[in-house]
Structures are given as structure tokens and as C-alpha cells.
Amino acid sequence: MNSDSKRENDRNGSRPKQAAEQPGLALVRHELRVPIDHILSYCESLQEDVSTPGACRDELRRIHAAARRLLGLIAEHFDEESIALQKPDFRQIGHDLRTPVNHIVGYAEMLVEEAENIGCPGVVPNLRRIASEARQWLALMERHLLSLKDQCRYSREGEQGTTEDSSAGAVGFEKPSEKRLTGRVLVVDDDPANRQMLARRLRRQGLTVSVASSGEAALEKARQSSYDLILLDMVMPGMDGDEVLARLKSDPALAPIPVIMISALDQEDRIARCVEMGAEDYIAKPFNPVFLRARIKACLEQKRLREQETSFLRRIQEEKRKTDELLHVILPHEVAEELRSTSTVRPKRFSKVAVLFCDIVGFAAYSCGKTPEEIVVHLQTLVESFENIAERHGLEKIKTIGDCFMAVAGLCSPSSNPAIDAVRCGLEMIGAVRAHPAGWQVRVGVNVGPVVAGVVGRKKYQYDVWGDTVNLAARLEQAGEPGAVCVSAALWPELAEHFDGYCKGRFLIKGHGELELYVVPACKSDRPTNLSAAQPQPNDLGEVKAFVPR
Structure with a gap:
């Protein structure tokens, strides 16, 4: 029997008679000391054994210190006088007693692993005996504490609890061949030894571990760094585990981090509240260690799957956004929304729409002497410029046909005067071509009237407009002059107040017979000083060569 036990027996023998009226407590102290005496003996034997690796001796000293501390706690808490004179807090007593034995089990299991890894099997049996004695002691303590609690009538009726996994018989050992875990873990515990043991175990399993000694420090670290899992002690001074958990889950940035609660308390209602x-x-x-690894692995896997699901959803949303953007590039906004929501677009008739065609003069001859790259680059810059100009004037681009740009006004967007908007757009396009490095010239034709609009095609959507108004606008562009907008005589009165123009003459237009055409070179606000001298005088039909559309 060690000296602490002997002194305790001496102390008991000298007690006053009134303090010794509870002989049951003396028996309890004796039963609780026996496993601790065994632990001390095994530990001292290993310390004296020369074959014990030097790397294990620090942990053995910690086991020995924890066992000695347990002896003092047994004498303190299972004392007749202290129980008789004050109302014991059995929950706190249980916590105080579990903490040292947790250290003993944790250090013993780590030493078993280290000894097996470095090839020192001779020390393993005694280490396993230490862990086994500690677990048996824990079960014995729980039983005696519960009995004492019932005798003192300070527990709630029917309240019984045992620490989860506390009575597990054999000590579990992890297989060295198990796949290593990956992830960042934050261990939160106010007990330095608990933090050290748990951090060491997790690091050996492959995890990157940070530690925090309080709830405040844990919240600060969680906000500063990214973690895949938090192991959170329930009982801590100041901010306890419940409050830390509540703050984590109330913060949108921290709520997704999975949290595993850890404690030696047998508080089922509190555990259930944390889960809720x-x-x-x-x-x-x-x-x-087997359960610890399994539960950590399960939490990390669940987090990985949630992040994978979130990533997939984000990718789906991103692809949907790109699809919507592409759809809006191909189709007008209102048409794209109708197609997206109903999977179809109803054809519509519009009574007054201005149709614009803008075509490059001599493009075929230009293309013969240029490389494909140069042609496409110049076309791209010009079409982009036309798209911006059309948008500024409220026109909707319909399509490009080779080197011809087609747009409409008053179709999808309301316009007080589609004809004026279209002619102004055409004149700005002409000005943009003059500044273009390709040195091109363009003809522009504008016509106003009813059209039918709709989407054709299924593999490749095409929004288009049809009708005689469209055909005539194309013929007017072909009959026009480079650097000017060509309109019909029927449309000119609507434009005369806002634009300069002159009659080009009468031309034979396919499908329309003879039509009088007008050329619009500029807005009135942009009129050149010598405009009247520059305008050619209209000719009689007999003196003008009839125009035959291409």
C-alpha cells in the first residue's frame, strides 16, 4: 500500500466517533483507491524498467501525477465531515474526478500506439492494464457517486446517468494501417492536458489541429481561420460550450462548421439541447479512440458532401446564368424571358415598326485581297460599334446577314417615332464607318410598316421579322447611295422636319413597281453649309437608269 493510502487509513483511525458513523464511506474510499494503487504500481514499474523508451517517460510522469491527484480527490470528496457539513455538488464532484482519469486513459492509449510504432512491445501490457484499471475505476466511481447522491437526497427523482462509453471494457486501439484523415480541426477545452492529448491524437491521424483554451478564444480563431470541424468542451469557465455553440450557429459565416460537443458530464438534457x-x-x-475517429471522420465526410453539394448547386446556377445571358444575347429580353418561362414564343404582329438595313459597299471585292483574320477582326469591331449605336437609339438588333446589319425600332421597346429613331441610328452608323480603319462605305435603307415577329428553329433559335415592310427596307438599302440613308417618298414627309434630304428619282423596285426614293445625308442640326450645292437634282424617270435589286 502506498504512503498516501496509509496516511488516509491513519486519518480515518483518529476520527471522532460522530464522524465515523458512516462506515460505508470508508469502504467506498478503499474500493476507489485499489485501482489507483494498481495504476501507480504499473506506472512506477514502467518508469523503473530500463527498456521503457525515453519518449514515453514524460507521459508516464503525467499518468503518475494524475493518479496521485485522484487519491487526494477521493479523500476530499468522499469524506464524512465534508458531506455532513455542506451540501455537495455531485455534478461538479463527478467532473473533478473524471478529469484526471481521462488524462490517464488518454496518455496510456497514446503510449500504447507509440510503443507499437517504435517496436517496443514489452511495455504494452502494463500500459493496457493502466487504461483498463482507469476505465474500471471510472465505472466504480460513477456507481458510488450515484448511490451517495441518492442517500443525500440532492438529486432529482429518477435522474440517473452514466457517461457515454464510460463503462466500455476493453481499451480500443486504432490500426496503424487506417487511412489518415485530412482537415482542419479546432479543439476547445479549458484543461491543458485534455487539449494536449486530443490535439496529439488528432495530429497523428493526419489532421491539422489548432487549440483554444476558452470560448472567447475559440470564437476569435473561428472568425480568423477556416476550420472543417470544432471539438467543443461543454464545461468551461466564463463562456461555456452551450453559449459558444449558440454564437457559432447564429453567425452565418460560422454556422456551416460542424461542431462535436465533448464533456465528462452525464447531462442528457443539456446534450439534447446542444444537438437541437x-x-x-x-x-x-x-x-x-475508435468512436472518436469514427465520429470525426463521419462529420468531416458530411461537411465534404455538403460543400460538394453547394459547389454543384453553385455550378448549376452559374451555368444557368450563362445560359440566360446567351439567350438574352440571341433574343430580345422580353422574348428570352417568355421562352425561358414558357418554353415557347408566340408569334406577334406589330403595326408600326421601322426596319433598318446597313450594308458595306464593295465588301466582296475587299475580301478578295485580305486575310481571313483581318476580315473578321474588322467586321467584329464594326458590328460591335453598330450594336452599341443601335442600343443608344432604342433599336433591337435582329441579325447580321454576311456584311449586312439588320435592326428594328418600335418592336420590343416602345418608341414615339420609330422612323426617326431608325434614321438617326443609320446616320450615326455611317459616321462610325467613316472613322473605321478598314476604309469602308455603307448604304442604309429604312422603311416603316407592319411586321410579324417570332422565333424559328429549335436547335438554334433565331428571332426574326417578316413582311413586305422588311422586303422593301432591304430594296431601299440596295437602291441607296453610299454614306446616306435611303427612304421611300411615302416616309419622307414624316422625316422632313428633322432631316436634310433630297429626291433621288423614281426607281423600279422589285415587287413594288416604280417608287420615288429620297436620300437622307444628315440631320438638320448637322447640315453642312454647302448642302444645297452638293445635292444632285432629281431626274425624270426616262433619264434615270432603272434599279434592279440584287
């Missing part, structure tokens, strides 16, 4: 608040799991002290 969002904790993923609960692990009791002392840790069973």
Missing part, C-alpha cells in the same frame, strides 16, 4: 441547437454529435470523456 445544431451540434452534429456528442463524445463523452474519456474518449474511446
Whole structure:
């Protein structure tokens, strides 16, 4: 029997008679000391054994210190006088007693692993005996504490609890061949030894571990760094685990981090409340290494799957956004929305729409002497410029046909005067071509009237407009002059107040017979000083060569 036990027996023998009226407590102290005496003996034997690796001796000293501390706690808490004179807090007593034995089990299991890894099997049996004695002691303590609690009538009726996994018989050991875990884990515990043991175990399993000694420090670290899992002690001074969990789950940035609650307390209602608040799991002290690894692995896998699901959803949303953007590039906004929501577009008739055609003069001859890259680059810059100009004037681009640009006014967007908007757009396009490095010239034709609009095609959508108004606008462009807008005589009165123009003459237009055409070179505000001298005088039909459309 060690000296502490002997002194305790001496102390008991000298007690006053009134303090010794509870002989049951002396028996309890004796039963609780026996496993601790065994632990001390095994530990001292290993310390004296020369074959014990030097790397294990620090942990053995910690085991020895924890066992000695347990002896003092047994004498303190299972004392007749202290129980008789004050109302014991059995929950706190249980916590105080579990903490040292948790250290003993944790250090013993780590030493078993280290000894097996470095090839020192001779020390393993005694280390396993230490862990086994500690677990047996824990079960014995729980039983005696519960009995004492019932005798003192300070527990709620029917309240019984045992620490989860606390009575597990054999000590579990992880297989060295198990696949290593990956992830960042934050361990939160106010007990330095608990933090150290748990951090060491997790690091050996492949995890990157940070530690925090308080709830405040844990929240600060969680906000500063990214973690895949938080192991959170329930009982801490100041901000306890419940409050830390509540703050984590109330913060949108921290709420997705899975949390496993850890404690030696047998508080089922409190554990259930933590789970309701969002904790993923609960692990009791002392840790069973197999359960600990399994639950951590499950939480990390669940987080990985959630992140994968979130990533997939984000990718789907991004692809949907790109599809919507592409649809809006191909189709007018209102048409694209109708197609997206109903999977179809109803054809519509519009009574007054201005149709514009803008065609490059001599493009075929230009293309013969240029490389494909140069042609496409010049066309791209010009079409982009036309698209911007059309948007500024409220026109909707319909399509490009080779080197011809087609747009409409008053179709999808309301316009007080589609004809004026279209002619102004055409004149700005002409000005843009003059500044273009390709040195091109363009003809522009504008006509106003009814059209039918709709979407054709299924593999490749095409929004288009049809009708005689469209055909005549194309013929007017072909009959026009480079650097000017060509309109019909029927449209000219609507434009005369806003634009300069002159009659080009009468031309034979396919499908329309003889039509009088007008050329619009500029807006009135842009009129050149010598405009009247520059305008050619209209000719009689007999003196003008008839125009035959291409």
C-alpha cells in the first residue's frame, strides 16, 4: 500500500466517533483507491524498467501525477465531515474526478500506439492494464457517486446517468494501417492536458489541429481561420460550450462548421439541447479512440458532401446564368424571358415598326485581297460599334446577314417615332464607318410598316421579322447611295422636319413597281453649309437608269 493510502487509513483511525458513523464511506474510499494503487504500481514499474523508451517517460510522469491527484480527490470528496457539513455538488464532484482519469486513459492509449510504432512491445501490457484499471475505476466511481447522491437526497427523482462509453471494457486501439484523415480541426477545452492529448491524437491521424483554451478564444480563431470541424468542451469557465455553440450557429459565416460537443458530464438534457441547437454529435470523456475517429471522420465526410453539394448547386446556377445571358444575347429580353418561362414564343404582329438595313459597299471585292483574320477582326469591331449605336437609339438588333446589319425600332421597346429613331441610328452608323480603319462605305435603307415577329428553329433559335415592310427596307438599302440613308417618298414627309434630304428619282423596285426614293445625308442640326450645292437634282424617270435589286 502506498504512503498516501496509509496516511488516509491513519486519518480515518483518529476520527471522532460522530464522524465515523458512516462506515460505508470508508469502504467506498478503499474500493476507489485499489485501482489507483494498481495504476501507480504499473506506472512506477514502467518508469523503473530500463527498456521503457525515453519518449514515453514524460507521459508516464503525467499518468503518475494524475493518479496521485485522484487519491487526494477521493479523500476530499468522499469524506464524512465534508458531506455532513455542506451540501455537495455531485455534478461538479463527478467532473473533478473524471478529469484526471481521462488524462490517464488518454496518455496510456497514446503510449500504447507509440510503443507499437517504435517496436517496443514489452511495455504494452502494463500500459493496457493502466487504461483498463482507469476505465474500471471510472465505472466504480460513477456507481458510488450515484448511490451517495441518492442517500443525500440532492438529486432529482429518477435522474440517473452514466457517461457515454464510460463503462466500455476493453481499451480500443486504432490500426496503424487506417487511412489518415485530412482537415482542419479546432479543439476547445479549458484543461491543458485534455487539449494536449486530443490535439496529439488528432495530429497523428493526419489532421491539422489548432487549440483554444476558452470560448472567447475559440470564437476569435473561428472568425480568423477556416476550420472543417470544432471539438467543443461543454464545461468551461466564463463562456461555456452551450453559449459558444449558440454564437457559432447564429453567425452565418460560422454556422456551416460542424461542431462535436465533448464533456465528462452525464447531462442528457443539456446534450439534447446542444444537438437541437445544431451540434452534429456528442463524445463523452474519456474518449474511446475508435468512436472518436469514427465520429470525426463521419462529420468531416458530411461537411465534404455538403460543400460538394453547394459547389454543384453553385455550378448549376452559374451555368444557368450563362445560359440566360446567351439567350438574352440571341433574343430580345422580353422574348428570352417568355421562352425561358414558357418554353415557347408566340408569334406577334406589330403595326408600326421601322426596319433598318446597313450594308458595306464593295465588301466582296475587299475580301478578295485580305486575310481571313483581318476580315473578321474588322467586321467584329464594326458590328460591335453598330450594336452599341443601335442600343443608344432604342433599336433591337435582329441579325447580321454576311456584311449586312439588320435592326428594328418600335418592336420590343416602345418608341414615339420609330422612323426617326431608325434614321438617326443609320446616320450615326455611317459616321462610325467613316472613322473605321478598314476604309469602308455603307448604304442604309429604312422603311416603316407592319411586321410579324417570332422565333424559328429549335436547335438554334433565331428571332426574326417578316413582311413586305422588311422586303422593301432591304430594296431601299440596295437602291441607296453610299454614306446616306435611303427612304421611300411615302416616309419622307414624316422625316422632313428633322432631316436634310433630297429626291433621288423614281426607281423600279422589285415587287413594288416604280417608287420615288429620297436620300437622307444628315440631320438638320448637322447640315453642312454647302448642302444645297452638293445635292444632285432629281431626274425624270426616262433619264434615270432603272434599279434592279440584287
